[in-house]
Amino acid sequence: MGIEDILLHDETIFQDINAFNPDYMPENYNFRDSQMEGMAMNIRPALNNGRPVNTVVLGSCATGKTTAIKKIFEMVEKTSNKILCCYVNCQLHTTRFSIFAQIHKKIFGHAPPETGIPVSRVYEKIMQHLSDENKALLVAFDDVDFLFQNNMINKVFYDVLRAYEEYPGVKTGLFAILSELEFRFALDKNVDTVFIPQEILFPPYTRNEILSILSDRVKVGFYPGVISEEILEEITDYCIDIGDLRTGIDLMRVCGNIGEANASKTIENKHLEEAKSNNKSLKLVETLKSLSKSEKALLKIISNSSEVLNSGSLSKLFMEETRFSHATFGRALEKLEFLRLIDTKFTGKGVRGNSRQIILRLDPEAVNKCLL
C-alpha cells in the first residue's frame, strides 16, 4: 500500500479507536467493587459535614487505581455539592503552585495567572471559598511518589490537612495513590503524623479478569469479528507475562493499526507478532533507562555471563567490578526481579539452602544493545 493509499483508505476496523487511549473511561468497570466501596466509605463523612478519611490507594501498575478514583469522584459530584473533588497528577504537577493552581482551576474554572501571584494567595482564595460555601475539599494525588523530592509531599500534605487551623470549620482530606509497595514505607518516613491514612489495596488482576476486561474493550473498540478469541487469549497471556493490563490494551491498538496498514479486515497472528516485537523493544529501552547505575551494572554482569550464576558468585563479581556494597547488590537484585528482568530460583544449596540461581528473562543481546 502506498502512502497515499494509507491516508485515503477510509475503511477501518476500529469502531472507536479512542477506546484504546490511555485516558479512556471504560463504561464497564468490573472487579473493583470492594475498593470503590472502601473509597465511598472514606468520602462519606464529608457528605454529613464531617471530614473525609485520608486514604492511601496502593496497587501495582494498571490495576485500575486512577480509573477508580475518577469514577468515584464523578459519582460523588453527581450526588452532592458538599464536596469538591480534585484530581492531581503528580507526574505533571510537582510544585506547590502548580498543585494549588489545579485545585483553583477545579473550583473557579480557570487556573490563576502563572506570574505575580504567590501561592499563599491562591491558597487563601481556595480555603476562603470552602469556608464561605461550607464545602469539604478532597484531593487525590496520583503517582504521589513524584512529590518525594525536596520533601514536597510533606509541605503539600501539610497545606491541605492543616487548613482548618487557619480556616476553622474547613474540612479537607486526601487520597494518595502509589504504585510501588516500597513507596509505602517512604510515605511514612516523609510525611508527618498529620497524615494517618487508611489503606485500600488494588491487587493484580487474575488471568480471567484481564481476559474479561480486554474482551469488553474489544467490543467497544473494534467492529465485530475483527479480533478472534485465540488472538485475544494470546494478548491476555502477554499481559500476564509482562504483568501489565495497559500493555495489552495498547497492543490491541497497535495490532489494529498494523492490520489496517496491511489492508486486512481482521487482526492476524503476524500482526500481533509484529506489534509484540515493537512493544518489547520500546518497553525494554524505557525500563532500562529508569534503572540506577548500580542496577544497570548488575544487569550488565548478568547478561554478559556465559553461564547461569548463583547469587553468591554474582555478588562477588558485582562487588569486585563496581565497588558497590553487598547491601546495594541485594537491593539492585530485588529491583531487577521486581521489574521482571530476572528470575531467581532457590537451588536448595548454600547456607541454609538459601543459594539462588539468577536467570535473565530476556535476550542478552537485546539487553546489551539497550544498555549501551
Ligand SMILES: Nc1ncnc2c1ncn2[C@@H]1O[C@H](COP(=O)(O)OP(=O)(O)OP(=O)(O)O)[C@@H](O)[C@H]1O
Ligand atoms: N476493571 C477495569 N475495567 C476496565 N478497564 C480497566 C480496569 N482496570 C483498569 N482498566 C484499564 O487499564 C488501564 C490502566 O488503568 P488505570 O490507569 O486506572 O491504572 P492505575 O492503577 O492507575 O495505573 P498506574 O499505577 O500505572 O497509574 C486503563 O486503560 C484502564 O481503562
